Amino acid sequence: MWSEVRPPTSAQVGADFGVEVGELRAHPGGFEADAFSDGRWFVKLWRGQPDSDAGLALTAELASRGIPVPTAQRALDGSYTAGHLGRRYAVFPYVDGRQATAADAEAIARAMRAVHDLTDLVLPRAELHEWCLEALRDRQDHPWLAGRRDEVLANVDRLEAVMERARAIDVPHVVCHHDLFPHNVLIDRDGRIAALLDWGTARLAPREHDLFVALCEPNTVRFLQSYGAEQLDPTHLEYARLARSLRDLAVRLRDEVDLEGINTWGLTGLRRVDADLATARPFCAT
Structure with a gap:
């Protein structure tokens, strides 16, 4: 703590x-x-x-x-x-308001689309570089990973391969928040979005780098429909979804906080990546 x-x-x-x-x-x-x-x-x-x-x-x-x-x-x-x-x-x-929940997914999706539709903002471009790769390899023998080392390293190798493929795919870049989950959204008393918070990691990046949030929602399809998603790039979506779980795992190992989060936010997320991607497939380019 x-x-x-x-x-x-x-x-x-x-x-x-x-x-x-x-x-x-x-x-x-x-x-x-x-x-x-x-x-x-x-x-x-x-x-x-x-x-x-x-x-x-x-x-x-x-x-x-x-x-x-x-x-x-x-x-x-x-x-x-x-x-x-x-x-x-x-x-x-x-800003007064309650923290959003999964029930506010459609409103969050529409707000995300409104941000993505802003085409003239000047920001740095995101680079496909993940600190968590080296961090996890360096800590592969950490006691919090006891019995799960091979599983984590297999996902590290997978992310590295996905990043290599993604670098070769040219897709449009938009203003991406990179963490627009309900915990970064406040809802007012009328059920409308009062605030979108924490823009410190905003960059110009593929829209998939924001839309991976949909894959972590209880109703992925509803979120993607509310956003108006179509012709998404599956490789960039895989990268964003996989990277999020590995980052969540790595930061807890690095700082040695939130042991429970190793499972809740890290390993549990990694084990559902393929199922999440399958749910989003109808919204992706073939």
């Missing part, structure tokens, strides 16, 4: 960002960050590498296009993050 940390003080936030905040209380965060809020502002304090300034600046651009995205506050020094206890933090307007 992560240890408790103190939030930045009101004076510190004012000096860094020029905004007045009240008492910051702990707020549900996520795997990569601690979070705090006073009910008007939301502070995200990263445990590791923070989102890039380009990713945080994207929030304002998306909001200006009508996408429900909280805009990162710019710091007084012109950047989007400031230091606190050896870590970096950012400030956003607080």
Whole structure:
């Protein structure tokens, strides 16, 4: 478990960002960050590498296009993050809403399509490079993988081969969030999307690199239909689906947190990759 940390003080936030905040209380965060809020502002304090300034600046651009995205506050020094206890933090307007669930899949699919339809945003292009390959090979004898080493390494080899095939396939690139699961979506009291969160890994990438989310939903077909999916590239879809489970496994081994997640998010996901891809096949190019 992560240890408790103190939030930045009101004076510190004012000096860094020029905004007045009240008492910051702990707020549900996520795997990569601690979070705090006073009910008007939301502070995200990263445990590791923070989102890039380009990713945080994207929030304002998306909001200006009508996408429900909280805009990162710019710091007084012109950047989007400031230091606190050896870590970096950012400030956003607080958005009230409940975390989305699988029941909101159709709304999430439509929101994803709206983002993908924005064709004139400038972002870095995603590269087919996965840190998890080396990380898992280096940790193949970790005790958390006892009895499952061969299974994990077979999937590592598979991902490497899929990446090689995907590099040779030219497909359109769109603005991809890369993690638009329900935990990154807030729903308002009327059942509409209030906010799409966490744009730090956004890149120009094949749409399949976002649409793998559909394969992880209880109703993959409903999600893909709501998105309007057709002629998807099966190789890029396989890459994105396989890479997600291996990353989820690798980050838990690397940080030695969430042993249960090794099974829930890693191995269980890997064992259903082929079934997930078969469900999506009618939406793929032949």
